[in-house]
Amino acid sequence: MAREYAHLLDQxxxxxxxxxRAMPTHLIKHLTQLVRSSYGVxxxxxxxxxxxxxxxxxxxxITMLESSSLTHAFSEEDLKLYRQAWSKPNAMKAMINWYRANMKSMTRPDLPAKVALPTLLIWGxxxxxxxxxxxxxxxQxxxxxxxxFLENGTHWVHLEEADKVNALIAKFI
Incomplete structure (x- = not known):
């Protein structure tokens, strides 16, 4: 979005x-990341x-969510709601299709390589x-x-470190 439709965004x-563009070259040079990202394949x-x-x-x-997050990230009610959402017709297919489409767009030469907008990158x-x-x-x-970097956060940093993430975003915007 930020590279193809930058004119629609401020930051x-x-x-x-x-x-x-970072992902393909990083995968080749870092076997650990290739293993970490194997779910995408x-x-x-x-x-x-x-x-x-x-x-x-x-x-x-559910096991994937729980094993990749801090213990307080997903409540039992959250997990129940995930199951309900995933159970809707084609919901899981739609979510996985994001990864399928993303793999195809990794090397699109028609897009600018760099994001020109002010950007805050928060990483667990x-x-x-x-x-x-x-x-x-x-x-880069x-x-x-x-x-x-939020040192204690995982892939679910927005849930685990919500106050810190929100404070960073509020300061940025």
């Missing part, structure tokens, strides 16, 4: 999401991820999917930006 806040298989994640009342999805340093090094690599594609 950008990103939470634990790498720049598309699995998600390219049509139909299989949706089916496996849905088994046993969404146990795989304990993210088991996206390493800190990838945050640094991603920040931002012309005017700031990278902030």
């Amino acid at each position: 950008v806040v990103i939470l634990n999401a790498p720049h598309e 699995f998600f390219q298989l049509r139909g299989l991820p949706e089916k496996l994640i849905s088994l046993s009342n969404w146990k795989v999805g 340093a304990q993210d088991q999917f996206l390493g800190k090094e990838l945050a640094g690599k991603s920040s 594609f931002i012309e005017e930006g700031r990278l902030v």
Whole structure:
């Protein structure tokens, strides 16, 4: 959005999401990140991820959330709501399709490489999917930006460190 439709935005806040151009070269040079991101390759298989994640009342999805977050990130009520949302027709397919589309857009040469807008990149340093090094690599594609690591946060930093994330965003905007 920030590269293709920059004219629609004033500034950008990103939470634990790498720049598309940073990812391919980083994967090649860092085997650890390749392993961490292997779920993205699995998600390219049509139909299989949706089916496996849905088994046993969404146990795989719930286990993924719980094992990749701090213990207080998801309440039992949250997990119940996730199960309800995932159970809606084609909901899981739509979520996984984001990863499928994202893989295709990683190397689009028609987009500017750099984000020209003021950007705040907030990164949970304990993210088991996206390493800190990838945050640094991603920040190189931002012309005017700031990278902030929240040392105790994971991939779900917006839930685990909500007060800090909100304060950073409020100060930025």
